[in-house]
Amino acid sequence: MSTRILDVENLRMYYKTKEGYVKAVDNVSFKIEKGDFLGIAGESASGKTSLAMTILKLLPPNAEIKSGRILIDGIDITNMKESELRDIRWTKISLVPQGSMNALNPVFTIGGQIVEGIVEHKIMSKKDAWKRAEELLELVGIDKARVKSYPHELSGGMKQRVAIAMALSNNPDVVLLDEPTTALDVIVQANIMNLLRDLQAKLKMTMILITHDLSIIADLCNKVIIYYAGKIAEMGDSLSVYTKPLHPYTQGLLASFPNIRAKRQKLSYIPGTPPNLVNPPKGCRFHPRCPFAFERCRIEEPQLREIEPGHFVACHLY
Ligand code: ATP
Numbered sequence: 001m002s003t004r005i006l007d008v009e010n011l012r013m014y015y016k017t018k019e020g021y022v023k024a025v026d027n028v029s030f031k032i033e034k035g036d037f038l039g040i041a042g043e044s045a046s047g048k049t050s051l052a053m054t055i056l057k058l059l060p061p062n063a064e065i066k067s068g069r070i071l072i073d074g075i076d077i078t079n080m081k082e083s084e085l086r087d088i089r090w091t092k093i094s095l096v097p098q099g100s101m102n103a104l105n106p107v108f109t110i111g112g113q114i115v116e117g118i119v120e121h122k123i124m125s126k127k128d129a130w131k132r133a134e135e136l137l138e139l140v141g142i143d144k145a146r147v148k149s150y151p152h153e154l155s156g157g158m159k160q161r162v163a164i165a166m167a168l169s170n171n172p173d174v175v176l177l178d179e180p181t182t183a184l185d186v187i188v189q190a191n192i193m194n195l196l197r198d199l200q201a202k203l204k205m206t207m208i209l210i211t212h213d214l215s216i217i218a219d220l221c222n223k224v225i226i227y228y229a230g231k232i233a234e235m236g237d238s239l240s241v242y243t244k245p246l247h248p249y250t251q252g253l254l255a256s257f258p259n260i261r262a263k264r265q266k267l268s269y270i271p272g273t274p275p276n277l278v279n280p281p282k283g284c285r286f287h288p289r290c291p292f293a294f295e296r297c298r299i300e301e302p303q304l305r306e307i308e309p310g311h312f313v314a315c316h317l318y
């Protein structure tokens with residue numbers, strides 16, 4: 001029996017702008033199974049949020065899906081109507097958006113905001129929804145007495161927990177978290193990571209976590225995607241990728257990691273800057289920054305290929 005929960009095939013999503021198309025998601029394919037904890041890492045502006053928003057089809061008007069398919073639990077949502085998608089987003093896959101802890105409405109209580117989401121989907125009565133809101137707060141480690149608190153009465157870590165609680169309202173199969181620990185201090189980050197680990201174990205959920213921080217992925221995730229300039233550079237089991245990184249970009253990211261668990265490390269130390277996604281470099285998009293680049297890299301784009309079972313890389317060296 002297949003336990004496939006998400007299947008992304010040849011997905012391309014470009015933003016139309018005056019300067020041309022921003023190729024933020026450019027031929028991306030990956031699959032995850034039930035119970036996986038996938039980490040997606042990449043530099044700022046590489047297109048991680050764009051990938052998440054394309055998978056959920058929560059796109060701005062200038063976004064165009066140019067090709068590909070998205071299957072959630074075997075259901076093809078690529079051409080689904082918005083009304084059908086709303087239910088899928090609630091019951092099958094939910095999102096903790098980037099910056100969501102700062103997007104809570106200051107004039108409503110946190111309980112009121114959780115209840116609003118539940119009632120909107122007509123799952124239960126308002127009275128039951130308040131009970132559910134209390135349950136959800138306890139699930140994410142907040143005293144249920146806080147249900148009538150306003151966002152300004154909570155710490156940053158508590159607000160992030162509320163954002164996670166909202167995404168869990170209807171026990172979705174997959175939760176996608178976009179930078180859930182950015183902007184939190186190291187201790188609070190560690191608490192949120194522990195919460196995610198506990199939730200996954202308790203609720204048997206599938207999780208996708210987007211982050212700049214490779215040490216968070218090393219701590220939490222069994223699978224990893226290294227994303228570069230709108231494409232997957234490398235993908236595989238975390239152990240395999242971290243112990244035997246194949247792509248020069250991954251190698252660069254990991255090189256200054258003598259002890260990945262001891263040190264928080266942002267992805268900002270590879271020389272050079274990520275390319276403009278309107279006119280990315282020809283051939284391999286990483287070639288201007290790659291210490292191993294050779295002639296072929298400037299001409300031909302490397303395809304993602306399976307080098308060892310479950311370990312994929314897009315690089316002409318292999
Ligand atoms: P960060 O780590 O900073 O959150 P990211 O990897 O999530 O970055 P995205 O937010 O997906 O990156 O942005 C990818 C590229 O798409 C960037 O160049 C960004 O400027 C561009 N972009 C994002 N939204 C739009 C839009 N609505 N219209 C045009 N370009 C956009």
Ligand code: SF4
Nearest residue numbers: 284287290297315316
């Ligand atoms: Fe470097 Fe060439 Fe591999 Fe790209 S394809 S990562 S430029 S060696």
Ligand code: MG
Nearest residue numbers: 048049050098
């Ligand atoms: Mg982002």
